[in-house]
Amino acid sequence: MRILLIEDDKKVASFILKGLTESGYAVDVSHDGSKGLILAEEEPYDLVIIDWMLPGKDGLGVCKSLRMSKPDLPILFLTAKDDISDKVTGLDAGADDYLTKPFSFLELLARIRTLMRRGTRLTEVLAVDDLEMNLGERKVYRGGQFIDLSNKEFAILEFLLRNKNRLITRTEMTEHVWNIQFDRGTNLIDVYINYLRKKLDTGTKKPLIHTVRGAGYTIKDTV
Amino acid sequence: MAVSLRTRLVVIMVGLSLGMAVVISLSVLLSFRHLIKQHLLEELREEASDFSELVDFSGGKILIRQGADWLEPEHKYDSDHARYMVITDTLFNTVQKSANLGDRELQYYFDLHPEDHSRLIDSKADSIHFVCFIRPLTASSGVRYGYVLSATNTAQTSTYISILERTSVIVVVMAIFAGGLMAVFLARRITRPLMAIESIAAGMDLSSLDQRITVKSKEAEIKNLTKSLNQLFERLQRSVRQINEFSSNVSHELRTPLTILRGNIEVGLSRDRTPDEYVSLLSDLLEETMHVIKIIDDMLLLARADNRALMVKREPIDLAQFCMEFKKDWEIFCAAKKQPLTCTVSEGIRVEADRTMLYQMILNLISNASKYSPDGSEIEVSVLRTRSETGHSVEIRIADHGRGIPSDDLAKVFDRFYRVDKDRSQDSGGIGLGLSITKMIAELHGGQVSLESMPGKGTTVTVFLPEIFAR
Numbered sequence: 001m002r003i004l005l006i007e008d009d010k011k012v013a014s015f016i017l018k019g020l021t022e023s024g025y026a027v028d029v030s031h032d033g034s035k036g037l038i039l040a041e042e043e044p045y046d047l048v049i050i051d052w053m054l055p056g057k058d059g060l061g062v063c064k065s066l067r068m069s070k071p072d073l074p075i076l077f078l079t080a081k082d083d084i085s086d087k088v089t090g091l092d093a094g095a096d097d098y099l100t101k102p103f104s105f106l107e108l109l110a111r112i113r114t115l116m117r118r119g120t121r122l123t124e125v126l127a128v129d130d131l132e133m134n135l136g137e138r139k140v141y142r143g144g145q146f147i148d149l150s151n152k153e154f155a156i157l158e159f160l161l162r163n164k165n166r167l168i169t170r171t172e173m174t175e176h177v178w179n180i181q182f183d184r185g186t187n188l189i190d191v192y193i194n195y196l197r198k199k200l201d202t203g204t205k206k207p208l209i210h211t212v213r214g215a216g217y218t219i220k221d222t223v
Numbered sequence: 224m225a226v227s228l229r230t231r232l233v234v235i236m237v238g239l240s241l242g243m244a245v246v247i248s249l250s251v252l253l254s255f256r257h258l259i260k261q262h263l264l265e266e267l268r269e270e271a272s273d274f275s276e277l278v279d280f281s282g283g284k285i286l287i288r289q290g291a292d293w294l295e296p297e298h299k300y301d302s303d304h305a306r307y308m309v310i311t312d313t314l315f316n317t318v319q320k321s322a323n324l325g326d327r328e329l330q331y332y333f334d335l336h337p338e339d340h341s342r343l344i345d346s347k348a349d350s351i352h353f354v355c356f357i358r359p360l361t362a363s364s365g366v367r368y369g370y371v372l373s374a375t376n377t378a379q380t381s382t383y384i385s386i387l388e389r390t391s392v393i394v395v396v397m398a399i400f401a402g403g404l405m406a407v408f409l410a411r412r413i414t415r416p417l418m419a420i421e422s423i424a425a426g427m428d429l430s431s432l433d434q435r436i437t438v439k440s441k442e443a444e445i446k447n448l449t450k451s452l453n454q455l456f457e458r459l460q461r462s463v464r465q466i467n468e469f470s471s472n473v474s475h476e477l478r479t480p481l482t483i484l485r486g487n488i489e490v491g492l493s494r495d496r497t498p499d500e501y502v503s504l505l506s507d508l509l510e511e512t513m514h515v516i517k518i519i520d521d522m523l524l525l526a527r528a529d530n531r532a533l534m535v536k537r538e539p540i541d542l543a544q545f546c547m548e549f550k551k552d553w554e555i556f557c558a559a560k561k562q563p564l565t566c567t568v569s570e571g572i573r574v575e576a577d578r579t580m581l582y583q584m585i586l587n588l589i590s591n592a593s594k595y596s597p598d599g600s601e602i603e604v605s606v607l608r609t610r611s612e613t614g615h616s617v618e619i620r621i622a623d624h625g626r627g628i629p630s631d632d633l634a635k636v637f638d639r640f641y642r643v644d645k646d647r648s649q650d651s652g653g654i655g656l657g658l659s660i661t662k663m664i665a666e667l668h669g670g671q672v673s674l675e676s677m678p679g680k681g682t683t684v685t686v687f688l689p690e691i692f693a694r
Binding site for chain 2: 011012015016018019022023080082101102103104105106
């Protein structure tokens with residue numbers, strides 16, 4: 001899942017980037033409001049985190065513009081302002097959620113998960129056949145058996161599961177699982193899909209990840 | 224217990240009008256009575272004098288001429304206007320009396336004593352309203368041989384006087400009434416704006432300090448009171464706004480480093496790390512903690528200065544020696560960006576200052592200069608003496624060749640937590656209090672700070688301090 005973080009304070013941005021990356025998200029950071037807005041409009045992010053006080057264009061302005069161009073994009077607002085009126089202003093500008101600094105990083109993660117699953121399912125568990133992914137615990141089970149996945153593997157599987165029974169192109173995959181620095185010329189996706197297949201499908205009668213030749217991958221329970 | 228101004232005004236004014244009405248009525252009444260008495264006396268005296276002309280004394284006998292006088296209506300008929308005349312011998316035996324007395328003897332009504340002079344006598348009994356004038360009759364030899372008594376009924380004048388008395392009472396009552404009415408009206412007029420002011424002031428609290436008193440009044444006192452109160456509210460509102468801004472700034476300024484601390488700790492704890500990662504995390508945390516401490520220290524310093532609770536230990540300082548002593552310390556702050564620091568100080572310039580504060584102030588300015596200047600650019604500290612009309616002053620200048628300050632920001636750079644770089648990039652490490660503290664220290668020492676800047680060329684901060692001379 002790709003996240004854009006627009007936060008001017010480099011130290012704040014740095015730990016959020018580190019924490020989110022370690023949690024399996026592909027994160028881009030912008031320290032400037034207007035540049036952040038351009039990035040958010042061009043790249044297919046799954047969620048944008050915006051700080052209120054920003055140089056260039058302030059968080060509210062970014063939020064409003066982004067709401068116009070991408071009405072469905074989840075937006076999480078970060079701010080040091082904690083007045084009820086500030087919250088209302090933030091939410092009215094189009095933010096889906098609001099976190100006041102200093103926030104708990106675990107809460108930030110939980111809210112990101114909530115926003116991500118909004119409009120899909122009200123559960124933290126994604127499943128196909130006997131494969132289950134618990135997003136809260138960040139654990140994957142196949143037939144009740146725990147499968148240890150790396151962050152990237154987890155992210156790819158999550159993206160596939162969120163779009164199960166649908167063809168995912170390599171481009172889509174890179175856009176949602178890797179951040180903007182990803183070199184699209186590599187075959188890294190195929191490598192990771194191989195890892196995932198080994199871990200998930202080995203020793204089972206029913207492979208779940210399928211290659212659509214020349215197009216991409218899909219996850220489905222019917223052959 | 225407080226008595227309402229309205230009540231007090233009414234009481235005072237009613238009392239005043241009552242007093243005045245009573246005094247005026249009494250004096251009118253008394254002088255009227257006196258006048259009537261005077262008038263009666265004159266009339267009776269005249270009558271007595273006229274009748275004394277009718278009497279002769281010869282050979283031990285009193286001879287009375289009869290004539291028109293005895294026949295005049297006031298002597299003939301008994302009425303309210305009647306004048307009773309009696310001529311007596313020295314023992315008050317009647318020799319002749321006027322017809323209107325009939326059988327009555329005038330002498331019975333009065334306490335008569337042989338007198339050697341004329342006088343007016345009131346009647347004995349209260350129920351009989353007579354006054355009598357007694358005039359002795361004296362022969363040419365000087366022997367007293369009798370008296371003329373002239374008397375009149377005072378019923379009518381009593382009626383006049385009692386009417387006057389009644390009128391006076393009515394006047395007094397009316398005066399009380401009118402005074403009371405006027406008092407209520409005036410008291411209302413005076414207290415109405417006061418009560419309006421009071422109700423606005425009483426309803427005012429921190430959230431409604433933007434209210435103003437809008438009482439329309441022509442009275443200068445009320446106008447001035449309204450104006451003063453409104454100015455007070457204005458000042459209060461400004462202070463409260465400043466305090467609110469300051470505390471929201473403080474909370475905002477602390478929130479960011481606390482976010483960084485909390486976030487780094489939570490992310491750090493979220494999984495196992497290598498010792499190197501822990502070391503790097505801990506040093507980041509330490510740096511951020513120092514930042515929090517710096518914010519709190521600076522805020523406390525300013526708060527103490529605001530409350531005048533800051534101790535300034537003044538001592539004479541020779542600035543040339545001072546700069547020599549601390550140049551090495553200051554250079555450390557310029558070393559990271561390889562910026563040369565030059566100190567140009569005229570000899571023998573002395574100020575009276577707190578060493579620590581002076582050091583802190585110059586350090587703040589040097590560190591600012593270093594922060595906003597490119598690598599390798601020179602930072603100049605110069606101390607010189609200037610003479611102006613107001614006397615001698617010392618100028619401490621810190622000049623850099625950095626990026627300067629946009630003219631829009633110049634007016635605000637001394638505001639607390641104001642930063643020219645709005646992105647609050649922590650690269651500069653600033654918290655926006657440095658110049659506020661510099662200004663505060665300069666002002667504590669009876670000086671001031673000025674700042675000149677050319678965007679792209681550099682900034683010069685000048686601190687003016689009063690010079691002292693060696694004794």
